[in-house]
Amino acid sequence: MRPDPSAFSISRRAARVAPFLAMDVLAAAAVKERRGEAVVHMEVGQPSAPAPRAVLAAAQAALAGGRIPYTEALGIAPLRERIARHCAEAYGVAVAPERVVVTTGSSAGFVLAFLALFDAGARVAIAEPGYPAYRSILQALDLEPVPLRLSAEDGFVPTPALVRAAQAGRPLAGLLVMSPANPSGTMLDPVGLAELGRTCRALNLAFVSDEIYHGLTYGVPAATALASDPDAVIINSFSKYYCMTGWRIGWMVVPERLVRPIERLAQNLYISAPYLSQVAALAAFDAVEELEAVKADYARARALLLNELPGLGLGDVHPADGAFYLYADVARLTNDSAEFCRRMLAEAGVAATPGLDFDPVDGAHHLRLSFAGGEAAAAEAVRRLRGWLG
Ligand SMILES: Cc1ncc(COP(=O)(O)O)c(C=O)c1O
Structure with a gap:
């Protein structure tokens, strides 16, 4: 006989922990990819380059x-x-x-x-x-x-x-x-x-x-x-x-x-x-040369996005001094960043993270774009977003 699931409860500690939305977007993107549809990944902070x-x-x-x-x-x-x-x-x-x-x-x-x-x-x-x-x-x-x-x-x-x-x-x-x-x-x-x-x-x-x-x-x-x-x-x-x-x-x-x-x-x-x-x-x-080449690709992606996003209405972006993210205020486009990111993935094939992951207050009108995929991925994302938002 299977144990009665009501016989144990989930701890209050576990119940408090919210889902990590970036990982949920990653899972939704994986479903799309299994159907053979290409996705530009800008949701997770993960280099596309391999280890040195x-x-x-x-x-x-x-x-x-x-x-x-x-x-x-x-x-x-x-x-x-x-x-x-x-x-x-x-x-x-x-x-x-x-x-x-x-x-x-x-x-x-x-x-x-x-x-x-x-x-x-x-x-x-x-x-x-x-x-x-x-x-x-x-x-x-x-x-x-x-x-x-x-x-x-x-x-x-x-x-x-x-x-x-x-x-x-x-x-x-x-x-x-x-x-x-x-x-x-x-x-x-x-x-x-x-x-x-x-x-x-x-x-x-x-x-x-x-x-x-x-x-x-x-x-x-x-x-x-x-x-x-x-x-x-x-x-x-x-x-x-x-x-x-x-x-x-x-x-x-x-x-x-x-x-x-x-x-x-x-x-x-x-x-x-x-x-x-x-x-x-x-x-x-000791792999500095290889890693600096990867970073140069991020720098090109960052410059491209900072240049192109304003023309897409995603221009309210804080110019990152470091890491590989841009955090965009998209208040002019949505006040529901989770739904916006869901549609952006489904319709444009671009995965981004809703700001709600980072900020339960103002995150509803922010999203985070990771440029860890480098310049080629950023250019493809811009091309797709231009078609979708344009
Ligand atoms: C600010 C920050 N700290 C820590 C981590 C966790 O990284 P890891 O456990 O892979 O070292 C991340 C991952 O995205 C991060 O953005």
Whole structure:
């Protein structure tokens, strides 16, 4: 006899977690593709380029070796050392390899950081619009996301005043920032980042900096919170600049006193990040030439879209300083971005993400276009959208 489904209930934590709309659009696009219809993918933040050749070669060599073991929970020593060297090379910041934690994508980094830093019920400030999984991971862990409302007028960057205002309600336990940001692509300059760090220290808040889009900037390089705040928790990943989304590999740099608590959590929650991906990722930092060529393609796609979108009525776009997204205010076309994106996929074959993923308030008249597919995909999207909207 089948068990009675009413005999168990879904946890309140699970019930609170909203769907990730970009992934729902991806699933709808896959259905269309299975029918043989071509889709231009601008919904997910995923490079269309493969991982660099040296990364693939390192993985193939490891596979040929045959044995794919668990590793130390904090990651293999050569990779932790290489990440520490990357911090010195990219930012001029000295980091002891012992402070580096290798994770299963930055997604696992958030879980580990939040569990290590916050007790149930703690309030954590996050950007809104912002990456939707922040809210969902916090909620799944019984933590309370506290949105900092950002807008195009303030350049979509959080300020100490916003943090202080959020703290004035009920005390916060932490602040999570990202620069370059998703979905707007805007960046905090070194002074703005340092001021937020100082505010956190003054208010006794944990300061978590998501630096996953570092390397993907179209003007000045991105600043790291490490440069101004040795106590900041840095979260990063091989997914974006390094074109390794499906390898599920990322890293954190954490203050010394967090290393052991995070190690205990990682040992029990995941055991270790995938060995194959760790070995492969070691080769990623030296693939600069290949990765810069991929970035040049993003830059061409970005320029093309910034040039063409206004003529399509999608011109209210914040010009991204980094990452690979444009966040467009489409108030003149719709006040239902989910329905608009559904029709855009069905009728024009262009997949985009409704702004509601990032912002439950103003997201109904925004959408996010990812140009991670490069110039050719952007040109095809413009051609299709011109036919559809024109
Ligand atoms: C801002 C931000 N942080 C984190 C992630 C998660 O990346 P991953 O788990 O692949 O490292 C994403 C993915 O799109 C993102 O946009």
